[in-house]
Amino acid sequence: MSTTAVRPLRADAVRNRALVVDAARRLFAERGLDVTLHDVAEAAGVGVGTVYRRFPDKDALLAGLLADKFEALVDLAETAGRRPTGRDALRDYLLGAMELRASDRALSSAVLRAAPHTTETADLRATLQHLVDGIVDRARAENAVREGFTGDDVPAVTSMIGSIADRTREESPEAWRRYGLLVVDAVCPPEGAPGPLVGAPLPPPGATSCVVSPP
Amino acid sequence: MSTTAVRPLRADAVRNRALVVDAARRLFAERGLDVTLHDVAEAAGVGVGTVYRRFPDKDALLAGLLADKFEALVDLAETAGRRPTGRDALRDYLLGAMELRASDRALSSAVLRAAPHTTETADLRATLQHLVDGIVDRARAENAVREGFTGDDVPAVTSMIGSIADRTREESPEAWRRYGLLVVDAVCPPEGAPGPLVGAPLPPPGATSCVVSPP
Amino acid sequence: MSTTAVRPLRADAVRNRALVVDAARRLFAERGLDVTLHDVAEAAGVGVGTVYRRFPDKDALLAGLLADKFEALVDLAETAGRRPTGRDALRDYLLGAMELRASDRALSSAVLRAAPHTTETADLRATLQHLVDGIVDRARAENAVREGFTGDDVPAVTSMIGSIADRTREESPEAWRRYGLLVVDAVCPPEGAPGPLVGAPLPPPGATSCVVSPP
Amino acid sequence: MSTTAVRPLRADAVRNRALVVDAARRLFAERGLDVTLHDVAEAAGVGVGTVYRRFPDKDALLAGLLADKFEALVDLAETAGRRPTGRDALRDYLLGAMELRASDRALSSAVLRAAPHTTETADLRATLQHLVDGIVDRARAENAVREGFTGDDVPAVTSMIGSIADRTREESPEAWRRYGLLVVDAVCPPEGAPGPLVGAPLPPPGATSCVVSPP
DNA sequence: CATGAATGAGTCTTCATTCAT
DNA sequence: CATGAATGAAGACTCATTCAT
Known part of the structure; x- marks a missing residue:
């Protein structure tokens, strides 16, 4: 009846799940989807069995992480939504979402898989979609959005940038911004004329040297 | 695969290599990088050993495919370069490259890896880069390119779209065009004002139903 | 296998490891180093994975067996060391070591490899060497050892005989004794004059018939 | 009718076989039995098929090498047999045979296998055995041989030393002599009292440092 | 005859998942 | 409930041997 845990075991479970x-x-x-669940268990300081008790399989675990990300996106959408103009709100949200996506290598891979979508994420998705739709609608009302x-479309453009980030995370973790801004500008142009691209082009894949920023 | 064979392979070897x-x-x-070389061998109707005879390992095989793609890109750049205006040339090339990239799931994954870059691909890359630089320069001279x-930057924007294509190849193989055009417009705007986005937004990842194009 | 386990293995694990x-x-x-770990697993009645869980790779498994043998050698050296004369102690040890070595085909091969020497075996080696040095010293004090x-030198002469044993284990498992005694006599002659060689010469390699002992 | 080759092909064949x-x-x-026949073919400058044309399989090739060695041994036995005393003849032969055996890593491995004995080697073996028996008999007549x-027994003692040589070829290719002489002395003592062992004990297997010769 | 292309069984090793303790 | 031992199906790669060119 009360919210205090009646069964202490539950508390352990929660703690373990968090670990x-x-x-x-x-x-x-850090390492993408190739980590084994043994690695996860060890890093968490629990046995593999415990991981499997909390998450039926690897995909379920990914779904759990995904849920976390959706929460972060919901927060982001709420924050961005408080900007006075729709344009700023949308640009904030897009860049923020790209940032989140860029910080996590597993996310794109997870998104590609069919399984990881549970009811938990479904609910969060719905909430998020509602918030984002609102933001886009506001910006459109200001004529600040590319027609159509x-x-x-938001997840698509975000994941696009994520793929760039995945490729460059090691060498220049901020390289994605150049293309992120390009896309944001394309979707929702800034107030004045867009300036030059920020940052430097990606070193062509396979090149070992890092190109320096042009003057 | 390459015109630079040191010694001409025997007729049957050539045939098998092609297979x-x-x-x-x-x-x-179709299936991305997870196919085994056994699968490849079986699909080709040869033994695994034959695959390993031609390509020391999996990466070498990917490098070979990559070389093919680079050749196609070089062709594309040459064709596009013949367009009268730099703008058209660049838009043609970008869309064409996206198209090529979209048609092949393994390509992006291969590009991510360090190994598959051989001298063969390196040479092709250099040629390609030269052609593409020429195209971009022409377009810039016409003031048709986003500043900076x-x-x-071309490979980056291409691979960005490729990642979209990878996600949607099964359900709607042309879905990438919506975002491809968005990006092409951002890089090199069309003559007049860009119209509305083409196609329909992606079905949100995880959704099972396929959204149909709005009227 | 070792008394120095950091953490006691679970009961079933211990049993399986022993298997x-x-x-x-x-x-x-029986079959030398060419057995696969699948064979080992099958013979042990466990899955391959279990073998790999206990021993990171084939060499580690060999190192484990080696450790066992070193323990046996240490025992042997202790027992032999209790003989009243150094001569008897040394002869006992040499023959005993040859016997151990002759009973196990993999040992010589394992010794040839660099990998299988772990800290565990290193410690045992040190102990063993100390004991054996003591025995040799005693025998030398009695003037019972070949000068120099x-x-x-003990491992060398032992392994020499082991190589003979490897070749003859199938047809006449005791054939090595003839040469073992020859070498022991050479290193540490018996009290009186050495008698005739024991046993029979080896059937020349390649001969199919087995030579019988001369009268 | 004449001894000049009527069929030039035969000449080619002989040359290839020699290669x-x-x-x-x-x-x-150099590398023991692990070399592949591809390696052999390449080193010989011929195709694998040619190797298989000359030698039905790997074992037959080994048998061929063995035949070479037997020829060398026959030569050796003839030379040694010319020494004035049986003692010197036997000691010469034993040491010489050990030397031959020590110079070739594959020999011992080949001897262990059942297959490689062909009629060619069988004949050579017989010749050799006859010569060696003669040498041993002479030495025995001089009372210069260990009773029995x-x-x-000659092949056995030779191969014993070969196994030592195999283990030490890399680091100290002459290390086997210490044990070779020990065994020769045991079989056929030198004129006076045997002196101290020559050379230094083997570094215990697994040790990285090389023991230096005692004063 | 020589060549080297093709074969495919066999080797080692990894890892998602299950289940006894 | 937590643990980690056990499982075994793959996967990448090798190489002795055969056979088409």
Whole structure:
């Protein structure tokens, strides 16, 4: 009846789940989807069995992380939504979402998989979509959006940038911004004329040297 | 695969090599990098050993496919370069490159890896880069390019779209065009004002139903 | 296998580890280093994975077996060391070591490899060397040793005989004794004059018939 | 009718066979039995098929090398047999045979296998055995041989030393002499009292440092 | 005859997942 | 409930041997 835990075991479970999720987030972000669940378990300081008790399989674990990300996106959408203009709100949200996506290597891979979508994420998705639609609608009302662009396009442009980030995370973790801004400008142009691209082009894949920023 | 063979392969070897390459291209395009070389061999109708005879390892095979793609890109750049205006040339090339990239799932993954870059691909890359730089320069001379954009940015924007294509190849193989055009417009705006986005937003990842194009 | 386990293995793990070690010892002894770990696993009645769980790779497994043998040698050296004369102690040890070595085909091969020497075996080696040096020193004090022979020569003469045993284990498992005694006599002559060689010459390699002992 | 080759093909064949045998001898001696027949073929400058045309399989090739060695041993036995005393003849032969054996890593491995004995080697073996028996008999007549030792024991003691040589070829290619002489002295003592062992004990297997010779 | 292309069984090793303790 | 031991299906790669050119 009360909200205090009647069964202490539940508390342990919660703690363990958190440990696993934290470890998984860290490892997946660092090393991508190739981490084994043994690695996750070890990093979390629990046995593999415990991981499997909390998450039926690897995909479920990814879904859990995904849920976390959706929460962060919801927060972001709420914050961005408070900007006075729709344009700023949309630009803030897009860049913020790209940033989140860029900070986590596993996310794109996870998104590609069919399985990881649970009811938990479904609910969060719905909430998020609603908020984002609102933001896009406001910006459109200000004539600040490329014609035809809708809230449903947002994940696509975000994940596009994520793929760039995945490729460059090691050498220049901020390289994605150049293309992120390009896309944001294309979707929702800034107030004045867009300036030159920021940052430097990506070193062509396979090149070992890093190109320096042009003057 | 290459015109620079040191010694002409025997007739049957050539045929088998082609079989392997074709099978590999098809399987990699369909199923990504996870295909085993056994699968490739089987699809090609040869033994695994034959695959390993032609390509020391999996990466070498990917490098071979990559070389093919680079050749196609070089062709594309040459064709596009013949357009009267730099603007058209650049837009043609970008869309064409996206198209090529979209048609082959393995390509992006291969590009991410360090190994598959051989001298063969390196040479092709250099040629390609030269052609593309020329195209971008022409377009810039016409003031048709987003300020700051260079030839080195081309692979990045192409691969960005490729990642979209990878996600949607199954359900709607042309979905990438919506975002491809968005990006092309951002890099090199069309003559008049850009119209509305083409196609429909992506079905949000995880959704099972396929959204139909709005009227 | 070792008394220095950092953390006691679970009961079933201990049992399985023993099964693996036993099977490995048997198979390696019978068929040399060419047994696969699948064979070992099957003979032990466990899955391959279990073998790999206990021993990171094949060399580690060999190192484990080696450790066992070193323990046996240490025991032997202790027992032999209790003989009243250094001469008897040394002769006992040499023959005993040859006997151990002759009973296990994998041992020589394992010794040839660089990898299988772990800290565990290193410690045992040190102990063993100390004991053997003591025995040799005692025998030398009695003037019972070939001039120049040291404790460091012991492994060499033992392995020499082992190579003979490897070749003859199938047809006449005791054939090595003839040469073992020859060498022991050379290193540490018996009290009186050495008698005739024991046993019969080896059937020349390649001969199919087995030579019988001369009267 | 004449001894000049009527069929030039035969000449080619002989040349190729020699190329293969030379390459094989070199590679097997250097790297042991693990060399592939591709390596042999390449080193010989011929195709694999040619190797298989000359030698039905790997074992047959080894048998061929073995035949070479037997020829060398026959030469050696003839030379040694010319020494005035049986003692010197036997000691010469034993040491010489050990030397031959020590110079070739593949030999011991080959001897262990059942297959490689062909009629060619069988004949050579017989010749050799006859010569060696003669040498041993002469030495025995001089009372210069350990009682019970026969010509049939010669291969055993030689191969014993070979196993030592195999283990030490890399680091100290002459290390086997210490034990070779020990065994020769045991079989056929020198005129006076045997002096101290020559050379230094083997570094215990697994040790990285090389023990220096005692004063 | 020589060549080297093709074969495919066999080797080692990894890892997602299950289940006894 | 937590643990980590056990499982075994793959996967990448090798190489002795055969056979088409």
